[in-house]
Amino acid sequence: MFLFTVTKPGLRQAGALALCAVCLVGTVTAAVHLAGKSVTANAAVETGIETTQDIATYFTGYGFDVDLSTAAVDKVKVPKKWDDSFTAFNQVVGESGLSLADYKGKTVEKWTALCPKLSDGESDTYCVLLVYKARAVGAYLLAKPSGEVTGLVTAAKASADAAALEDPAAETSAGVEEESLYPTE
Incomplete structure (x- = not known):
């Protein structure tokens, strides 16, 4: 007891x-x-970025396929002092939920890979991921030869809008099938 x-x-x-x-x-x-x-693209930020496959997985989360055979890595230094253009660049990077503000003066890896869907031979678009100690700190799209930088969210939205304009029959046929399921009297 x-x-x-x-x-x-x-x-x-x-x-x-x-x-x-x-x-x-x-x-x-x-x-x-x-x-x-469901897992969002930001989950890729939490995992380590160490291989080209990790880069592909990251951009797939935003709806972009990359050609891994074109992948390249360079080391670049984030400036300590930012002018207006770099501040604007950081805003573009911010679309992916990342920021370079904490990495001023640090050297980061710049991973680039061709995005075939957005390239036409005359101008190529590259997916760029900035990595510091195996962690994604910046991401954007770079058009060459123009040098235009685009945020991932803006580019993904534009790509989705373009796909909808190219295939309006997909919406129409889906609507017809839906109507045929419910007979009218």
């Missing part, structure tokens, strides 16, 4: 312990619930 005695300080400790247990259960439940949600 066991005998359990609770004094007032013991009761307070038991209450605090119960409150902590409830908070822990709530946190674990929320984490499990969120784990079932």
